[in-house]
Amino acid sequence: YADAAMYLAKDSGRNNYRFYDDALNRTMVRKMKIENSLRKGIEKNQFTLCYQPKVALDTKEIVGMEALLRWHHPELGWVSPAEFIPIAEETGSIVRIGQWVLRTACKQNKIWKEKGLPSMTVSVNVSVRQFQQGNLLSIIKEELENSQLDPGLLEIEITESIMQNTNKNVELLHQISDLGVGISIDDFGTGYSSLYVIQELPINTIKLDKSFIAKIHDKKQQVMINTIINMGKALDLNVVAEGIENENQYNRLLESNCSMGQGYLFSKPIAPKVFEELLWENEAIAVPGFQNYRQD
Numbered sequence: 702y703a704d705a706a707m708y709l710a711k712d713s714g715r716n717n718y719r720f721y722d723d724a725l726n727r728t729m730v731r732k733m734k735i736e737n738s739l740r741k742g743i744e745k746n747q748f749t750l751c752y753q754p755k756v757a758l759d760t761k762e763i764v765g766m767e768a769l770l771r772w773h774h775p776e777l778g779w780v781s782p783a784e785f786i787p788i789a790e791e792t793g794s795i796v797r798i799g800q801w802v803l804r805t806a807c808k809q810n811k812i813w814k815e816k817g818l819p820s821m822t823v824s825v826n827v828s829v830r831q832f833q834q835g836n837l838l839s840i841i842k843e844e845l846e847n848s849q850l851d852p853g854l855l856e857i858e859i860t861e862s863i864m865q866n867t868n869k870n871v872e873l874l875h876q877i878s879d880l881g882v883g884i885s886i887d888d889f890g891t892g893y894s895s896l897y898v899i900q901e902l903p904i905n906t907i908k909l910d911k912s913f914i915a916k917i918h919d920k921k922q923q924v925m926i927n928t929i930i931n932m933g934k935a936l937d938l939n940v941v942a943e944g945i946e947n948e949n950q951y952n953r954l955l956e957s958n959c960s961m962g963q964g965y966l967f968s969k970p971i972a973p974k975v976f977e978e979l980l981w982e983n984e985a986i987a988v989p990g991f992q993n994y995r996q997d
């Protein structure tokens with residue numbers, strides 16, 4: 702860095718060096734701010750969950766939902782989970798935040814069930830760090846107990862990085878699965894161990910990563926997508942396509958017999974109140990003829 706700075710300084714004058722230095726500084730200050738305020742975030746009620754519908758692709762009915770964390774920082778405003786989750790993982794605060802997420806999602810799902818809305822699974826993202834630290838099994842048990850939610854109405858979403866520390870994580874996953882909680886592999890196909898993961902882990906669902914869907918016009922990607930869908934079906938797994946943004950992607954996935962999907966085409970992640978209205982009103986969102994799942 703010092704050498705590069707010297708080179709820049711010599712080559713194009715002091716201004717470039719100052720510019721680089723300031724940008725780096727701002728990034729570090731922001732990261733430190735996030736790091737320091739994550740801990741207070743929970744106590745100060747700065748976190749909320751929003752929910753994104755998961756739909757059955759053939760009927761476009763809502764069949765499930767994914768809970769996604771949102772954080773409004775008093776000074777920085779809305780901070781994306783893509784930015785703060787990795788920091789929370791690094792510092793370990795993900796363990797407490799993760800428990801809050803589980804608690805809130807389980808309670809919310811129970812409330813909706815008691816209001817008479819159709820039973821559906823809530824999917825909660827869980828980081829590898831939560832597997833390694835903190836007692837994930839007892840936290841899940843505690844939150845199921847707390848909310849009195851049927852374990853079958855909770856699913857956890859993990860990534861292929863779970864294969865680090867394999868033995869311990871595999872055992873823990875079996876214990877979680879034995880509770881009746883569903884296990885889903887998020888961002889499927891982007892890791893190094895996709896095939897190993899489906900052989901070794903007690904999973905129910907694979908979520909086809911949105912990078913495949915984004916390039917679905919490409920022949921090679923289509924082959925990969927079809928292969929994953931067919932393999933998933935043959936193994937009795939649910940296959941969910943992530944990041945469906947347009948009709949073309951939707952139609953191609955339908956042709957490929959993909960059973961479920963999530964994406965902006967159907968709905969962005971929305972506040973609980975809006976999600977509930979969506980369920981009650983049974984009204985069209987982005988796609989004409991959109992129908993919500995009702996049990997009448």
Ligand code: C2E
Nearest residue numbers: 769770782783786802826827828944945946963964965970
């Ligand atoms: P993810 O679990 O793969 O979640 C999907 C992400 O894609 C979400 O971003 C969602 O808003 C976004 N998305 C949904 N539909 C579309 C679409 O059609 N197009 C595009 N381009 N994006 C779409 P979000 O909410 O910003 O979350 C980012 C990541 O942060 C999540 O990826 C997940 O890995 C992590 N995350 C979010 N909430 C939690 C949480 O409560 N706990 C943990 N451990 N991680 C979380």
Ligand code: MG
Nearest residue numbers: 767826858887
């Ligand atoms: Mg997810």
Ligand code: MG
Nearest residue numbers: 887888908943
């Ligand atoms: Mg994903």
Ligand code: MG
Nearest residue numbers: 826860887888
């Ligand atoms: Mg992810």
